[in-house]
Amino acid sequence: MTALTSANLGLRRALVTRQVYVVAMLVLLAFGAMARGTMESSKPLSQEVYVWQRAWNDPVQKAIQQHSQEFTGMVVLNAEVTWRKGNPQLTRVPLDYAVLREAKCKVGLALRIGAFSGPFTADAPTTKYLEEVAYSIIAEAQANKVSVQELQIDFDCAESKLQGYRTWVEVIRKKVTPVPVIITALPSWLSQSSFSSLAKAADGYILQVHSFERPKTFNSPFQLCDPVLARKSVMKAGEIGVPFRVALPTYGYVVAFNTEGKFLGLSAEGPAKNWPAEARVKEIWSDPRALAKLVEELGKSHPDALKGIFWYRMPISLDVLNWSWPTLKAVMAGRQPRESSRVEAKRPEPGLVEISLVNDGEVDLSSRPVIEIRWHHARLVACDGLRDFEAIELNSNAMQFRARSTAVAGHLVPGGRWSIGWLRLSDNEEVQVEARKP
Structure with missing residues (x-):
């Protein structure tokens, strides 16, 4: 019984010593980190x-x-x-x-x-x-x-x-x-x-x-x-x-290079620089x-x-x-900004349809969607694209507004609206509007 008690006491002392050592090390690490x-x-x-x-x-x-x-x-x-x-x-x-x-x-x-x-x-x-x-x-x-x-x-x-x-x-x-x-x-x-x-x-x-x-x-x-x-x-x-x-x-800022790849400059504050017309320009955000x-x-x-x-x-x-x-x-807030947009079709007068792109999200829209318009019985009389969009007639009952290949850079800010085109139909007919990625 005496030997068992001595063994227990020895084990307890070892455990206590180890615990004190661990606590001491943690304290030293904490003070080191504070320092x-x-x-x-x-x-x-x-x-x-x-x-x-x-x-x-x-x-x-x-x-x-x-x-x-x-x-x-x-x-x-x-x-x-x-x-x-x-x-x-x-x-x-x-x-x-x-x-x-x-x-x-x-x-x-x-x-x-x-x-x-x-x-x-x-x-x-x-x-x-x-x-x-x-x-x-x-x-x-x-x-x-x-x-x-x-x-x-x-x-x-x-x-x-x-x-x-x-x-x-x-x-x-x-x-x-x-x-x-x-x-x-x-x-x-x-x-x-x-x-x-x-x-x-x-x-x-x-x-x-x-x-x-x-x-x-x-x-x-x-x-x-x-x-x-x-x-x-x-x-x-x-x-x-x-x-x-x-x-x-x-x-963000705008950076420009010439056609030979030489750096021309960058602009992050104030008006755009007076770079040559043929300069290659892009935005970095x-x-x-x-x-x-x-x-x-x-x-x-x-x-x-x-x-x-x-x-x-x-x-x-x-x-x-x-x-x-x-x-x-x-x-x-550490929250991913929501991206959302919609297309609106307004009819200010019979036969006339005006198309707008609206940013109802929380982040700028830098890409331009393809917007397709469809109808059933009317005939397309005229159409035109605005703000770098071109109007493309697909068939007798459909057309698209698509960004031109020469479109300049631009961002549709949250809450912003772009008028991107219009079309006139022979009859005052409802249209279906769909937006998709290019």
Whole structure:
């Protein structure tokens, strides 16, 4: 009996020792993860948006008035510094402070700074200049009774200059305190030894995982934002331990090559470029379905240092290279945007039938369906296609509206309607309308 008791005691001690060891290892792993900033979290992420427009026209004002309540915060472009022969050139954006005062979310200001090679010393004239610009735009907003929640600095910084950039951040942050200073950063910066100290010199950063590079050739496959690489960058950023938000793109851009395959340029903001008539042009867009899945995944599990998602950029009615609001709203919820369209046939007068294509979904329609019209007894008197659709007579009782092979690119936005053609019949007869993929 004594031997059995001793054996039991020995077994118990071994089990207790093992349990203590396991608990100790788990604690050490937890503290190690905390030190690296990689603790996983499912806390809700903030949803913020960038307003890049330099002209605050009616569509910009209406977008803010109608949708600002959907976001935690909004950052508006307020000033941009470029360089000419080493001298700063300042462009100010005349903001509508009345609209910003009424915005139903936090408001921040963005200061863009073009590429600069140095010097970056605290007492350099360029440093003092940027310090004053940062202070002045915040002071002006506050004088107009806008509460500035952050200053976002978007500097086109070379990776070799990150240490010097830190000096700028420290000087500007001291000048504008207590307004937080946030910097934008690229995934490639995360591998630089100087980035950690730069990030810690600011109050946080925006990790821009969207690419603004150009395709190598006209037919090269290209993603504006690769969700797999984006998630890897987010996890790597989490190891630094500095609070950050990830910027996801809502826009597209137009890229052009000449007939010999030479790159001509790209356009993502403002009017189309003056490219030759024979230029080969195509659009490259961020994929709302892929990004919706990424948002869903990040919502379930993300590094504790990740605090939110920053959308580049606010949908504006005249911004044709950007998602529409229904698309962004669905993606923000981590939900696949619904695709749906219908064809309408209206009879404004006897014998006349007008055909319209309506987008009643949540995502742009970039492809054009083939629309077939059928009737029984009447005779086709006349017909015509509109908006790059051509009318094709199939037989005495049927015709089609089909996109011409020379049709230019275009998107039917959610809620949008295109008049695509009309036909006139000899009698006031009902027609059957069917839409199918080309």
